[in-house]
Amino acid sequence: MMKRYILALLGTTLACSPVLAQDAKRLAERDLFAKIVEIPTVEGRTAEFKKLTTLLTGEFRKAGITNVVVQDHDRTQTLIARWPAAKPSGKKPILLMAHMDVVEAKDSDWKYPPFKFRDENGWYLGRGANDNKAGLTGILIALQYLKTEGFQPTRDLIVLFTGDEETTGNGARRAATEWRNLIDAEYGLNSDAGGGSVFKDGRPELFAMQIAEKTYADFKLTATNRGGHSSAPRPDNAIYALSNALTALEAHRFPPMINDATRAGFALLAEKDGGQYGELIKRFLADPTDRETADLVETNDPGSTRTRCVATMLSGGHAPNALPQKAEANVNCRIFPGVKVEEVRQQLQVLAGPDVTVTAVEGSQTPETEPTPIRQDVLDAYKAAVATRFKGAPVVPYQSAGATDGAFLRANGLPVYGFGGLWGIVGEREGAHGLDERVNADGFHGQIPIWMDMLKRLAG
Numbered sequence: 001m002m003k004r005y006i007l008a009l010l011g012t013t014l015a016c017s018p019v020l021a022q023d024a025k026r027l028a029e030r031d032l033f034a035k036i037v038e039i040p041t042v043e044g045r046t047a048e049f050k051k052l053t054t055l056l057t058g059e060f061r062k063a064g065i066t067n068v069v070v071q072d073h074d075r076t077q078t079l080i081a082r083w084p085a086a087k088p089s090g091k092k093p094i095l096l097m098a099h100m101d102v103v104e105a106k107d108s109d110w111k112y113p114p115f116k117f118r119d120e121n122g123w124y125l126g127r128g129a130n131d132n133k134a135g136l137t138g139i140l141i142a143l144q145y146l147k148t149e150g151f152q153p154t155r156d157l158i159v160l161f162t163g164d165e166e167t168t169g170n171g172a173r174r175a176a177t178e179w180r181n182l183i184d185a186e187y188g189l190n191s192d193a194g195g196g197s198v199f200k201d202g203r204p205e206l207f208a209m210q211i212a213e214k215t216y217a218d219f220k221l222t223a224t225n226r227g228g229h230s231s232a233p234r235p236d237n238a239i240y241a242l243s244n245a246l247t248a249l250e251a252h253r254f255p256p257m258i259n260d261a262t263r264a265g266f267a268l269l270a271e272k273d274g275g276q277y278g279e280l281i282k283r284f285l286a287d288p289t290d291r292e293t294a295d296l297v298e299t300n301d302p303g304s305t306r307t308r309c310v311a312t313m314l315s316g317g318h319a320p321n322a323l324p325q326k327a328e329a330n331v332n333c334r335i336f337p338g339v340k341v342e343e344v345r346q347q348l349q350v351l352a353g354p355d356v357t358v359t360a361v362e363g364s365q366t367p368e369t370e371p372t373p374i375r376q377d378v379l380d381a382y383k384a385a386v387a388t389r390f391k392g393a394p395v396v397p398y399q400s401a402g403a404t405d406g407a408f409l410r411a412n413g414l415p416v417y418g419f420g421g422l423w424g425i426v427g428e429r430e431g432a433h434g435l436d437e438r439v440n441a442d443g444f445h446g447q448i449p450i451w452m453d454m455l456k457r458l459a460g
Helices: 001-015 018-037 045-062 131-147 170-176 238-251 258-274 276-286 290-301 342-350 376-386 408-410 441-459
Strands: 068-074 076-083 094-099 117-122 122-124 157-162 186-191 194-198 206-211 215-224 308-316 326-335 357-360 395-400 415-419 423-425 439-440
Touching: 001 206, 018 122, 018 131, 045 068, 045 076, 045 131, 045 206, 045 357, 068 170, 076 170, 094 131, 122 441, 131 157, 131 194, 131 276, 131 290, 131 439, 131 441, 157 170, 170 408, 186 408, 194 441, 206 258, 206 408, 215 238, 215 342, 238 258, 238 326, 258 276, 258 441, 276 290, 276 342, 290 326, 326 342, 342 357, 376 415, 376 441, 395 441, 408 415, 415 441
Parallel strands: 094 157, 094 186, 186 415, 194 423, 206 395
Antiparallel strands: 068 076, 076 157, 117 122, 122 439, 194 206, 206 415, 215 326, 215 357, 308 326
16 A cells, blocks of 8 residues: 555656656666667677567567568668658658667776676766667657657658678668668668767757768788798798888878868868868868878878778788798778779779789678768758757768768668767767777767657658
């Protein structure tokens, strides 16, 4: 009897107190996020992906979204859910995108277990918290809340949660082709490629809408010879040949380039920065072919003005007392839109010289894509949605240096816009792919009403 009385009193208190109700709502959002982060959806752990898709399917069904398909493929899974239009307008669906997989993390490298969710000093920590489980959870909760509010979309809303964005990209590749009937849409909104930054005092810096991304490609640099005894060194040493090739790569700068996405971002920087950096950006905008200016821009914003390639892995030799018969390095390139992967391979071969062979690593590259044309209705809706929290915040199209699932869809004719209400703090690291990965707690919770407003404007 007493227990029922206390529960009834608590329910009355929550109903009468918006602050307490909001606290309870925030706690429920946090707890769901924690469950999702603590499932270690790393490449090869198929059982963990099944745990997550089971959890997500249950959460969608709680909200009445019962059309959920889970595709088993390539030792992982991809989840596709559809909320059918309540008042069909004849418009094609909108696709909402995120990925379930995360980069591996070793317990020995982290101060705390990487797959144990932590709430610390205004941050949520754990592998995948930032990339991309915050965006995934934001989409899920926004749809749940819209359902609860009685929102009636005028077009279908489709969710695409892939399981191999960090590795092969087969989920997005298959979705764009063999599963196209399940995800075909007018355009996609990719939570893995948009979002904002806010100063510590709460002022917004900007929010970004990705309309382009670089092509990802790995190349293998290989030097080989007959080897021999280390007591009789020869000039044709495989390790030296490879070292010379990598030194040439280190010094090389590809030609500077610009497109609509990077121009828009630079134009905003030039407008906002009244100092030396702003003047430097204005010089680059006036002449994007100026290598010296582009090099100076690169010191502040690496990868923004051109193709960039960097050595990431190295191996060589077979014994401490033998001349090396083989030395190899992996070079990872992020290639500016419009530049062919083969063109980059040929340039690397010129740099490497005749004693080193440069080959493209099969299956490593994402599709070569051009920027997605800006849709004014999407850009305007993004500005308006962000303004519900940050009035007057700049929203700017941009090009990301990192690769996402969006490339596979763009390559198959489905426009993709990087969208996110999530925000970080200017000058504060977030550690995506690194140690102590984290996401700003206010940004995590604040993204949800921004997603809701965006969808109401585009599908209401």
